[in-house]
Amino acid sequence: MRVFSNEEEVSEHLENIGREIARKCGGLPLAANMIGATLRRKDIHDWTSVLQRGFSDSNGDTIGVLQVLKISFHRLPSPLLKKCFAYCSIFSKNEEIEKERLIQLWMAEGLLVEKDGVDMESSGSTVYDILLQNCFFQEAKKNKFGTIKHSKMHDLVYDLACSISKAESFNVENHKSDVPISPRVRNLAIRSLDDQQSYKMALKENAIYLRALFSNDKIPDGVLDNCKKLRTLALQGNTQELSPSIAKLIRLRFIDVSFTNITAFPESICHLYNLQTLRAIGCLKLQELPSRFRSLISLRHLVFDRHEDFEMPIEIGKLTCLRTLKFFNVGNENGRRIEELGYLKNLKGAVAIHKLEHVNGKEEAARACLTEKPNIHKLKLVWSGPRERNNFNESKCWKALSLLQTYKA
Numbered sequence: 525m526r527v528f529s530n531e532e533e534v535s536e537h538l539e540n541i542g543r544e545i546a547r548k549c550g551g552l553p554l555a556a557n558m559i560g561a562t563l564r565r566k567d568i569h570d571w572t573s574v575l576q577r578g579f580s581d582s583n584g585d586t587i588g589v590l591q592v593l594k595i596s597f598h599r600l601p602s603p604l605l606k607k608c609f610a611y612c613s614i615f616s617k618n619e620e621i622e623k624e625r626l627i628q629l630w631m632a633e634g635l636l637v638e639k640d641g642v643d644m645e646s647s648g649s650t651v652y653d654i655l656l657q658n659c660f661f662q663e664a665k666k667n668k669f670g671t672i673k674h675s676k677m678h679d680l681v682y683d684l685a686c687s688i689s690k691a692e693s694f695n696v697e698n699h700k701s702d703v704p705i706s707p708r709v710r711n712l713a714i715r716s717l718d719d720q721q722s723y724k725m726a727l728k729e730n731a732i733y734l735r736a737l738f739s740n741d742k743i744p745d746g747v748l749d750n751c752k753k754l755r756t757l758a759l760q761g762n763t764q765e766l767s768p769s770i771a772k773l774i775r776l777r778f779i780d781v782s783f784t785n786i787t788a789f790p791e792s793i794c795h796l797y798n799l800q801t802l803r804a805i806g807c808l809k810l811q812e813l814p815s816r817f818r819s820l821i822s823l824r825h826l827v828f829d830r831h832e833d834f835e836m837p838i839e840i841g842k843l844t845c846l847r848t849l850k851f852f853n854v855g856n857e858n859g860r861r862i863e864e865l866g867y868l869k870n871l872k873g874a875v876a877i878h879k880l881e882h883v884n885g886k887e888e889a890a891r892a893c894l895t896e897k898p899n900i901h902k903l904k905l906v907w908s909g910p911r912e913r914n915n916f917n918e919s920k921c922w923k924a925l926s927l928l929q930t931y932k933a
Contacts, residue, residue, distance in 0.1 A: 613685040628801040632778035713738040771795040794819040804828040818842040841867030851876040863891035876904035
């Protein structure tokens with residue numbers, strides 16, 4: 525357990541308290557790391573409180589470790605941090621948790637708000653970083669830019685999250701098949717409904733209370749129609765389509781159909797005016813988005829894989845709240861030209877622009893206004909086919925599309 529740097533002076537009294545706390549951790553690295561993170565930059569009164577009232581001696585068993593973890597949880601500096609951590613019980617044990625997706629889920633739950641000019645994504649990133657610093661997350665993986673992409677929870681930390689959230693969340697895989705779903709549960713994760721008739725019935729009975737539903741199996745007919753309070757819907761596995769009645773779920777803020785066989789979204793999805801995040805990664809059969817996609821005025825994150833023949837929805841530039849747009853295929857028609865990017869002032873992260881041969885020169889390229897989007901950290905420019913056959917002035921367009929980091933296919 526290291527709380528102070530080598531350069532900091534530590535009083536003898538504080539050092540003795542620290543040694544006694546370390547002894548009570550029973551030589552358990554997880555316990556020591558979490559207590560160390562909890563007491564970092566705290567005064568002697570906090571140290572004394574933890575020593576005297578925090579926990580008894582740990583014998584290296586699970587109960588002792590959980591006792592230490594609870595101390596760290598209860599000493600988190602805000603209720604928001606506690607709620608965001610407890611929400612993580614909805615994941616599977618040992619699941620690799622994507623930071624970006626987790627923040628989007630927190631947003632959908634209403635845990636994050638925009639305040640004092642700080643957007644929800646930035647607030648969520650701060651919450652995530654604090655939980656990581658306090659060892660509630662571990663094994664963080666970064667990309668080449670040093671940005672954290674994924675992390676995990678230690679098994680015992682995950683158990684703590686489940687114990688805290690058990691009144692609101694129920695993850696079926698954590699229970700035996702004869703354990704009933706908690707009544708009026710808000711967040712429900714059912715990885716498989718195979719041969720679990722009791723869970724199918726419980727899902728129908730709890731539908732009116734649900735705010736988040738995660739399932740790897742087909743949802744029984746009629747269930748979604750009753751999920752009037754649902755904010756999060758995450759489907760995987762056998763899902764092939766969404767019912768047009770999804771438009772009734774007017775509170776939906778997050779939809780994830782990644783790694784499903786879905787071929788198209790129903791046109792009615794465009795009535796979900798509160799939708800913030802739409803994720804469709806690995807949906808190889810998905811070729812287009814609804815024609816009125818521009819109606820999703822609250823959409824902030826459109827996360828899906830690139831398809832060379834994918835046709836962008838018309839007038840995507842009307843989605844002015846959009847932060848995430850992994851790729852954009854330039855089209856020939858009005859409403860699909862590169863100028864649509866010019867209206868998306870809030871784009872962040874990585875953006876790949878394909879089919880640049882459809883851009884007719886410098887002036888049209890400049891209307892993408894990419895130099896006015898400082899939060900794009902990676903830009904990829906892609907031409908399809910031989911450039912000498914195009915009426916495209918490449919040297920002029922390069923100047924118009926320049927950013928700090930530009931990658932050319």
